[in-house]
Amino acid sequence: MNALTPFQQLVRSRRSIRRYLPKPVEREKIIACLEAARLAPSAENAQTWRFLVIDDPELKASFSKKAFSGIYYTCRFAAEAPVLILILAKLDFLAHRLGKQVQKVPFFMIDIGIAGEHIVLQAEELGLGTCWIGWFSVRRARKFFKIPRKYKIMSLLAMGYYEKKPKREQERKPLDEIAWFNKFGEKGINVKK
Ligand SMILES: Cc1cc2nc3c(=O)[nH]c(=O)nc-3n(C[C@H](O)[C@H](O)[C@H](O)COP(=O)(O)O)c2cc1C
Numbered sequence: 001m002n003a004l005t006p007f008q009q010l011v012r013s014r015r016s017i018r019r020y021l022p023k024p025v026e027r028e029k030i031i032a033c034l035e036a037a038r039l040a041p042s043a044e045n046a047q048t049w050r051f052l053v054i055d056d057p058e059l060k061a062s063f064s065k066k067a068f069s070g071i072y073y074t075c076r077f078a079a080e081a082p083v084l085i086l087i088l089a090k091l092d093f094l095a096h097r098l099g100k101q102v103q104k105v106p107f108f109m110i111d112i113g114i115a116g117e118h119i120v121l122q123a124e125e126l127g128l129g130t131c132w133i134g135w136f137s138v139r140r141a142r143k144f145f146k147i148p149r150k151y152k153i154m155s156l157l158a159m160g161y162y163e164k165k166p167k168r169e170q171e172r173k174p175l176d177e178i179a180w181f182n183k184f185g186e187k188g189i190n191v192k193k
Pocket residue numbers: 014015016017018075131132133134135136155170
């Protein structure tokens with residue numbers, strides 16, 4: 001293969017980061033990440049995403065105590081991340097019901113995933129580590145921030161500087177298992193390395 005493009009390098013170097021340095025993240029960098037999310041595509045341009053950035057250390061500590069206690073203790077590492085971003089979806093008729101009822105696909109979930117990953121990739125480019133966190137108490141997060149029901153709490157993103165990335169890559173399925181040209185079948189795309 002030819003030399004990797006900057007984007008190819010970026011996606012290859014990203015890892016989920018679970019150990020963070022206690023160094024604050026500059027607001028400009030956080031805003032650059034949010035701006036990347038804002039520009040993401042969405043079904044019918046619905047832009048259901050909403051982002052609650054938690055970067056106040058004391059607030060983050062009390063939130064984390066609630067969000068990562070009990071069965072969610074395994075994600076306690078996220079409390080050490082200097083920034084947590086709570087990702088919400090504002091569910092109006094178009095975003096929520098139309099896609100689900102007509103197409104049977106909850107488009108807003110796709111939209112949220114794209115926007116969240118824009119944050120992740122922008123963070124990576126800015127030298128920040130991230131980790132998607134799905135395992136936390138949504139109920140307690142809602143109560144903590146008094147988030148109305150019409151906002152669905154979708155995920156958390158931990159973000160911050162890190163000392164080193166995990167060396168070991170999490171394994172990925174090969175292309176021939178997950179992709180096909182023109183015909184759906186058993187043997188997928190064969191890439192000669
Ligand atoms: C929607 C979503 C939810 C996730 N939730 C968690 C989580 O609760 N705790 C955690 O440690 N990692 C979580 N992860 C990170 C995955 O475990 C990780 O992306 C996967 O193992 C691949 O590793 P990599 O990101 O380092 O390539 C989540 C990832 C996604 C996309």
